[in-house]
Amino acid sequence: xxxxxxxxxxxxxxxxxxxxxxxxxxxxxxxxxxxxxxxxxxxxxxxxxxxxxxxxxxxxxxxxxxxxxxxxxxxxxxxxxxxxxxxxxxxxxxxxxxxxxxxxxxxxxxxxxxxxxxxxxxxxxxxxxxxxxxxxxxxxxxxxxxxxxxxxxxxxxxxxxxxxxxxxxxxxxxxxxxxxxxxxxxxxxxxxxxxxxxxxxxxxxxxxxxxxxxxxx
Amino acid sequence: xxxxxxxxxxxxxxxxxxxxxxxxxxxxxxxxxxxxxxxxxxxxxxxxxxxxxxxxxxxxxxxxxxxxxxxxxxxxxxxxxxxxxxxxxxxxxxxxxxxxxxxxxxxxxxxxxxxxxxxxxxxxxxxxxxxxxxxxxxxxxxxxxxxxxxxxxxxxxxxxxxxxxxxxxxxxxxxxxxxxxxxxxxxxxxxxxxxxxxxxxxxxxxxxxxxxxxxxxxxxxxxxxxxxxxxx
Numbered sequence: 001x002x003x004x005x006x007x008x009x010x011x012x013x014x015x016x017x018x019x020x021x022x023x024x025x026x027x028x029x030x031x032x033x034x035x036x037x038x039x040x041x042x043x044x045x046x047x048x049x050x051x052x053x054x055x056x057x058x059x060x061x062x063x064x065x066x067x068x069x070x071x072x073x074x075x076x077x078x079x080x081x082x083x084x085x086x087x088x089x090x091x092x093x094x095x096x097x098x099x100x101x102x103x104x105x106x107x108x109x110x111x112x113x114x115x116x117x118x119x120x121x122x123x124x125x126x127x128x129x130x131x132x133x134x135x136x137x138x139x140x141x142x143x144x145x146x147x148x149x150x151x152x153x154x155x156x157x158x159x160x161x162x163x164x165x166x167x168x169x170x171x172x173x174x175x176x177x178x179x180x181x182x183x184x185x186x187x188x189x190x191x192x193x194x195x196x197x198x199x200x201x202x203x204x205x206x207x208x209x210x211x212x213x214x215x216x217x
Numbered sequence: 218x219x220x221x222x223x224x225x226x227x228x229x230x231x232x233x234x235x236x237x238x239x240x241x242x243x244x245x246x247x248x249x250x251x252x253x254x255x256x257x258x259x260x261x262x263x264x265x266x267x268x269x270x271x272x273x274x275x276x277x278x279x280x281x282x283x284x285x286x287x288x289x290x291x292x293x294x295x296x297x298x299x300x301x302x303x304x305x306x307x308x309x310x311x312x313x314x315x316x317x318x319x320x321x322x323x324x325x326x327x328x329x330x331x332x333x334x335x336x337x338x339x340x341x342x343x344x345x346x347x348x349x350x351x352x353x354x355x356x357x358x359x360x361x362x363x364x365x366x367x368x369x370x371x372x373x374x375x376x377x378x379x380x381x382x383x384x385x386x387x388x389x390x391x392x393x394x395x396x397x398x399x400x401x402x403x404x405x406x407x408x409x410x411x412x413x414x415x416x417x418x419x420x421x422x423x424x425x426x427x428x429x430x431x432x433x434x435x436x437x438x439x440x441x442x443x444x445x446x447x448x449x
Contacts, residue, residue, distance in 0.1 A: 045388070046318065046319075047244040047245075047247075047388050047391055048244070048388045048390055048391050049387075049388050054447055055445045055446050055447040056446055056447070057446060057447060057448075057449050058446045058449075060446075061441060061444055061445075061446060062387065063246070063247060063389070063439035063440065063441050064247060064248070064375075064386045064387035064388065064389040064439070065387040065388055066244070066245060066247050066388055066441070066442075066443070067388075069443060070244075070245040070246075070247070070298075070442040070443045071443040071444075071445035072441060072443070072444055072445050072446070073445075075387075081385075081387055081388060081390055082390065083322070083385075083390050083391060083392070083393070083394045083395055083422075084244070084270070084318065084319070084321075084322035084391050084392050084395060085319075085322040085323060085325075085326045085395050087319075087322075088318065088319025088322055088323070091319060092319060092337070092338065092339075111342075122296075122303075122306065122307075122313075122315070123295060123296060123297030124293060124294050124295035124296050124297060124315045125294060125295070125315060125317055125318075125345075126294050126295040126318050127294065127317065127318035127319060128317075129317035129318075129319075129320075129339045129340045129343065129345060130317045130318055130319030130320065130337075130339040133317075133337075133338035133339045133340065133341060134338055134339070160343065160344050161342060161343045161344075162343060163341075163342065163343065164341065164342035164343070
């Protein structure tokens with residue numbers, strides 16, 4: 001079973017040379033720490049920067065330089081700043097190659113819910129609806145089950161949707177799963193996790209074909 | 218040159234009234250019009266509709282207006298950092314219209330540029346699209362979203378000149394340029410106000426035609442919400 005860093009490490013393998021990548025808040029943010037350093041990748045933050053660098057050293061924080069999670073950041077050589085319309089133009093216009101975000105629920109048809117729990121949590125969708133409506137390559141980073149032990153990979157989402165039929169891949173502490181027309185297709189198991197464990201934690205249709213390899217981390 | 222300068226924040230806010238719709242720039246607390254917000258708090262205006270990506274924090278930014286219950290309706294994409302906001306929303310005191318961030322930007326820009334509405338894929342198939350016209354273009358579904366209408370836009374820039382030309386800094390740019398000219402009156406506050414000719418015309422982000430009033434702000438706090446650092 002993986003921890004949050006393990007999930008981020010596995011997702012980092014999906015990042016290819018020349019990719020522009022948008023990272024969501026939470027586990028997705030950690031992905032930047034594990035991207036191979038022999039490839040060239042630029043991170044976009046939807047509040048208006050391309051070429052986002054690591055957090056600043058103490059004393060070098062700048063209130064005018066933050067990411068979408070409102071954290072202080074740095075800009076790498078070659079970075080650019082832009083307004084929010086241009087930022088979402090990059091996203092809507094499918095110029096961003098890969099979007100990695102968290103979710104509360106994903107359905108076997110690729111629907112995603114990650115912005116609202118009616119009556120409990122209403123913080124807003126931020127840029128998530130724009131991202132999932134436009135991006136062609138969307139990887140969800142999340143735990144396989146919620147705190148109550150219930151599956152987050154469902155036949156149908158129960159929470160209000162963020163987007164429909166959009167998720168392409170899911171990486172959890174248990175597995176790597178591709179969303180296909182027929183349902184969740186199991187691609188890889190986390191170290192020490194059996195196919196049975198994954199089946200038990202998945203409410204939606206799980207397609208298991210042949211031997212399922214263990215992740216290489 | 219058409220001069221846009223006003224003496225101070227009081228003059229800049231002349232004409233604001235109860236019940237008006239205000240656009241306010243900023244992402245989180247970055248690039249918010251601190252001086253104009255302080256003055257709105259002082260004037261104790263009521264029943265405002267505020268269009269702003271976020272709603273500040275409990276004791277800063279738009280949180281100051283919320284604290285005094287000056288806001289009737291909030292139009293935002295993300296409001297998660299503000300306990301008073303959540304309380305007023307759950308109790309029904311505050312009307313809230315949550316809008317996808319890119320759609321919010323597009324609706325401001327549409328108002329600025331004279332488009333009555335835009336089609337966006339964001340929110341299709343979700344509750345955001347309920348009751349709205351949808352249309353298919355090239356096999357993909359889109360939602361019709363109308364341009365905002367606002368009485369005042371309050372924006373904050375890094376540098377500006379007397380002609381109202383603006384230059385923004387870093388990610389403090391965000392929604393500020395999109396709100397310029399998107400309301401009947403645009404008020405720009407800047408950290409540094411200079412004479413015409415001192416800014417390089419090649420570097421202007423927003424031409425002065427979109428700005429009605431400009432003044433140099435004072436005492437910027439520029440608070441950081443999530444101070445995050447790495448070790449040397």
